[in-house]
Amino acid sequence: MEENKVEEIILKEKNSVLCKKYNSSGSFYLGGEPVGSEDIPKSLRTKINGVDIGGLHEVGKNCYILEKNEDIIIVDCGIKFLNGSNLADGTVPNFSYLLANREKIKGLFITHGHEDHIGGIPYLLKLIPNIPVYGSEFSASLVKNKLRGEELKKKVELFHEDKPIRVGEFRVNFFRVTHSIPGSFGLVVEVIKDNFRIVITGDFNDSTNAEVEGNTPSESKIVRRLENIIAEATGRVIITSFASNVYRLKKVIEIAKRTDKKIVLLGKDIAKTPNNKLIIFCTGSQGEERAVLSRLAHQIYEVEKVSNKLFALGAKVYENSKEDLLHASGHACQEDLKLMLTMVKPRYFMPFHGDFRMLKKHGHLAQELGIPAKNIFVCSNGEVVEAKGKEFFLSKKTFPAQPNYVLNGRLLPMEELSNNLTLREKMSQGGFLLVISGLIMNKNHQQKEPNWGEEVRNYMEEELLKN
Ligand SMILES: [Zn+2]
Numbered sequence: 001m002e003e004n005k006v007e008e009i010i011l012k013e014k015n016s017v018l019c020k021k022y023n024s025s026g027s028f029y030l031g032g033e034p035v036g037s038e039d040i041p042k043s044l045r046t047k048i049n050g051v052d053i054g055g056l057h058e059v060g061k062n063c064y065i066l067e068k069n070e071d072i073i074i075v076d077c078g079i080k081f082l083n084g085s086n087l088a089d090g091t092v093p094n095f096s097y098l099l100a101n102r103e104k105i106k107g108l109f110i111t112h113g114h115e116d117h118i119g120g121i122p123y124l125l126k127l128i129p130n131i132p133v134y135g136s137e138f139s140a141s142l143v144k145n146k147l148r149g150e151e152l153k154k155k156v157e158l159f160h161e162d163k164p165i166r167v168g169e170f171r172v173n174f175f176r177v178t179h180s181i182p183g184s185f186g187l188v189v190e191v192i193k194d195n196f197r198i199v200i201t202g203d204f205n206d207s208t209n210a211e212v213e214g215n216t217p218s219e220s221k222i223v224r225r226l227e228n229i230i231a232e233a234t235g236r237v238i239i240t241s242f243a244s245n246v247y248r249l250k251k252v253i254e255i256a257k258r259t260d261k262k263i264v265l266l267g268k269d270i271a272k273t274p275n276n277k278l279i280i281f282c283t284g285s286q287g288e289e290r291a292v293l294s295r296l297a298h299q300i301y302e303v304e305k306v307s308n309k310l311f312a313l314g315a316k317v318y319e320n321s322k323e324d325l326l327h328a329s330g331h332a333c334q335e336d337l338k339l340m341l342t343m344v345k346p347r348y349f350m351p352f353h354g355d356f357r358m359l360k361k362h363g364h365l366a367q368e369l370g371i372p373a374k375n376i377f378v379c380s381n382g383e384v385v386e387a388k389g390k391e392f393f394l395s396k397k398t399f400p401a402q403p404n405y406v407l408n409g410r411l412l413p414m415e416e417l418s419n420n421l422t423l424r425e426k427m428s429q430g431g432f433l434l435v436i437s438g439l440i441m442n443k444n445h446q447q448k449e450p451n452w453g454e455e456v457r458n459y460m461e462e463e464l465l466k467n
Contacts, residue, residue: 079119
């Protein structure tokens, strides 16, 4: 009670009228992106920012903002790759709200090092360089690896599970979660004076697998199956995985030792080692066009096409299925999601990281476990969940959420997006005709006949590259 009184006084000083007692002891179990709003009396804003700033109704570019009075913390800042698009490499969250409130930003916390959680960081730091960044040792090293130029000087502070970090109105605690990359954490953000907590589970418990029944199988099951396949193989074994699945790589190295085979990432050893003694570990498990597997298959399309091509080349292709478990998802299935909900017992719940169907399904699971429908927020990017007293509700305000496009490591300005990208989209589908008029002046400003061979070709290539 004592704390509530203090809070009331603070709010009064800031001319807030609508404030109720802050006596909530429940957890806001936020499974997703948060957002904020502008013209609510500031002291009433405990913005749980589910702004897309990214990751709602999509898989990628996760980013959440928590805001209270003069303090903002950001959780994750990812990229969404646009595979197969000729328009841009990917999209990152809309940073306009952060830019407008840059002086409030007290920290960026990284739950784990997957691209959809850290890939947007270099772009954000280019715009707002002085944001303190916090991450686990593994995520921090991945982030450092992405920084270029001035940003290289950036220090990524390491956090530890037994040491909470106080930033303004928030105290951030860390807990380990199981995921397909080392150093994965969830956060418990205490909103200190309001006496409530926001639990952000990170990727253990996003909505990606909310439609999949049962539990996510243990990685050890997969390893046993892999070992059998590898031991029996009479030719080369090619294993694909996400590059960041270090645990899987470690296990394959151990299997290689036990089965007396050599593992290569790519290189001359391929030629020197007999086929039946060779394991190639490569990227491209999802048919990514630029990944090694796709190049091995000489194809540039999605998964089925890559595996079809591999079949055509005479390969025996093992793919993950219910009957033949070869991959344990990094994401929790229904029973795991329910377990987390049962353990945290949240009063409010916001599913995140997934398309609308997945978020909805995750919301239904929460409802089945007794969370009232009105306390479940299935938001779109840019929507704001807000707290007044101990009540959370979906704000009428929204944030700008249209994504930023990135190309060649550069953020494309909005004008360029509307002009250039629309044009490029048309060109990519309809083709284009380039008309070059042949007039070249020599040094004495005399007209000369262009050399239609190399000279014009070089000029065209230069111009095309420039544009
Ligand atoms: Zn992840």
